[in-house]
Amino acid sequence: MRPFANTVLAAAAAVLLGSCCTDPVDSTSYFCLGEMSIQDEVGLGNQYAPNIVAQYDGPYHDPEAYQYLNGLIMEMVTHSVRAKDFPWKFTILNSSTPNAFAVPGGHIYITRGLLAAMETEGQFISVMGHELGHVEHRHSHQQMGRQAIGSVVVGAIDTAESSLSGGTTQGLGAQLGAIGTQLLLLRYDRGQETQSDLRGIYYAATMGYDPMEGKKTFEYFQKLEEEMGADQVEFLRTHPLNENRVAEIDAQVRTTHPELIGKPKESFRPYKSNNTTFAGIAKRIAAVEPVYETYDQAMTTLGEGLEKSDKGKVQTALGAMQDCAAKVPGEPLFLTGVGLAQFALEDLGAAKATLSKAVQIDDNRGQSYKLFAPNYYLGLVLHDSKDFTGGLAALKKASALFPMNPAPLFFCGVCAEELKQPSEASKYYQQVVELEGNPEGQYTKKANERLSALGGGAKKSTAR
Numbered sequence: 001m002r003p004f005a006n007t008v009l010a011a012a013a014a015v016l017l018g019s020c021c022t023d024p025v026d027s028t029s030y031f032c033l034g035e036m037s038i039q040d041e042v043g044l045g046n047q048y049a050p051n052i053v054a055q056y057d058g059p060y061h062d063p064e065a066y067q068y069l070n071g072l073i074m075e076m077v078t079h080s081v082r083a084k085d086f087p088w089k090f091t092i093l094n095s096s097t098p099n100a101f102a103v104p105g106g107h108i109y110i111t112r113g114l115l116a117a118m119e120t121e122g123q124f125i126s127v128m129g130h131e132l133g134h135v136e137h138r139h140s141h142q143q144m145g146r147q148a149i150g151s152v153v154v155g156a157i158d159t160a161e162s163s164l165s166g167g168t169t170q171g172l173g174a175q176l177g178a179i180g181t182q183l184l185l186l187r188y189d190r191g192q193e194t195q196s197d198l199r200g201i202y203y204a205a206t207m208g209y210d211p212m213e214g215k216k217t218f219e220y221f222q223k224l225e226e227e228m229g230a231d232q233v234e235f236l237r238t239h240p241l242n243e244n245r246v247a248e249i250d251a252q253v254r255t256t257h258p259e260l261i262g263k264p265k266e267s268f269r270p271y272k273s274n275n276t277t278f279a280g281i282a283k284r285i286a287a288v289e290p291v292y293e294t295y296d297q298a299m300t301t302l303g304e305g306l307e308k309s310d311k312g313k314v315q316t317a318l319g320a321m322q323d324c325a326a327k328v329p330g331e332p333l334f335l336t337g338v339g340l341a342q343f344a345l346e347d348l349g350a351a352k353a354t355l356s357k358a359v360q361i362d363d364n365r366g367q368s369y370k371l372f373a374p375n376y377y378l379g380l381v382l383h384d385s386k387d388f389t390g391g392l393a394a395l396k397k398a399s400a401l402f403p404m405n406p407a408p409l410f411f412c413g414v415c416a417e418e419l420k421q422p423s424e425a426s427k428y429y430q431q432v433v434e435l436e437g438n439p440e441g442q443y444t445k446k447a448n449e450r451l452s453a454l455g456g457g458a459k460k461s462t463a464r
């Protein structure tokens with residue numbers, strides 16, 4: 001065979017079979033479906049980030065906590081092999097589900113629920129170092145290659161996916177159920193978890209912490225698994241989160257940092273400088289946790305009330321959420337819950353006032369992520385109040401905040417129809433169909449019905 005043909009064949013094989021990419025941390029080769037540039041990583045991360053934040057009920061508002069923890073994360077980044085690759089971004093998510101994770105492009109997250117359960121700053125550094133490790137190693141890209149699927153599955157879940165109270169995410173965003181976590185969250189394998197544990201140890205030791213504190217997070221999740229039962233923490237079953245995991249970290253620290261073993265606590269950060277900032281933050285967040293627990297329970301009650309058309313349950317949920325809003329004034333999440341319950345009780349005036357207040361508080365905070373849920377529900381309330389122009393505006397805003405969620409787009413179409421803008425409405429419905437990419441999708445079915453009614457005809461690929 002001529003050399004040219006060989007080259008062509010090799011190129012074709014590379015496209016069909018994938019190729020070799022390089023792990024940025026240890027320079028080993030791994031199978032991949034195609035090169036992923038730093039720009040690709042940044043682009044994917046930026047595409048997914050707002051959706052993740054929306055699904056986890058937006059950023060937790062505690063400027064002092066954010067400033068301090070972000071400072072630690074940015075210090076950590078300076079020790080990364082990929083320090084200059086990304087515009088690293090840290091977000092505290094306002095979710096009770098204990099979790100920490102990272103997605104390509106340098107987006108790092110921890111939930112309020114996990115922060116509340118944290119005992120020490122060294123523990124925080126270790127678990128976040130572990131998350132940084134996944135991004136540094138490009139573990140998601142490696143997983144994509146292994147799964148050998150063409151569809152873009154990005155991001156990675158870590159630690160626990162299931163919530164403390166029953167394995168379902170109860171967030172307002174998640175309750176909409178429009179976007180599956182499996183789309184956003186990819187599972188790492190044991191080897192990758194071990195690699196990331198090593199990064200957690202590296203960051204803790206390099207920054208002057210006791211790397212043994214990294215064991216605490218895994219002990220915590222182990223305890224959680226015992227309390228809830230393995231079936232409630234499904235993710236943990238497929239992960240090496242057991243006695244071996246903790247023992248392995250212990251053994252690794254002893255091997256890599258024998259000089260640190262047995263040293264007094266005072267020789268490590270933050271005790272060395274008597275810095276109690278982290279302890280104060282964890283304590284403050286833990287102190288309000290019972291209010292969020294009440295809210296989470298009320299959201300479950302509200303969900304049951306809506307499902308069974310049980311007004312009594314909706315009333316109970318409303319009362320509980322009003323209590324929460326009184327205890328933590330200015331928490332837009334609680335106001336959104338109150339507004340949603342008022343909406344369910346068809347008190348449109350009250351719902352509009354409450355949700356508008358939630359939107360206003362959130363907008364005034366000037367955070368880089370704004371809240372999806374109050375804008376979305378406000379849009380629905382305005383629609384029901386026959387304010388279609390206002391409804392469309394709120395729903396467009398909501399859609400921009402959670403672009404992968406077809407629900408606000410569908411209702412944009414509904415408002416546009418009411419405003420006698422059939423071609424605009426058709427565009428929204430077409431977007432719904434494209435976004436869901438599934439002929440049986442909940443909103444695709446509805447959108448196709450509307451497209452047929454409008455006479456424009458549904459897309460051939462999805463029409464029945």
Ligand SMILES: [Zn+2]
Pocket residue numbers: 130134158159188192193196
């Ligand atoms: Zn991990």
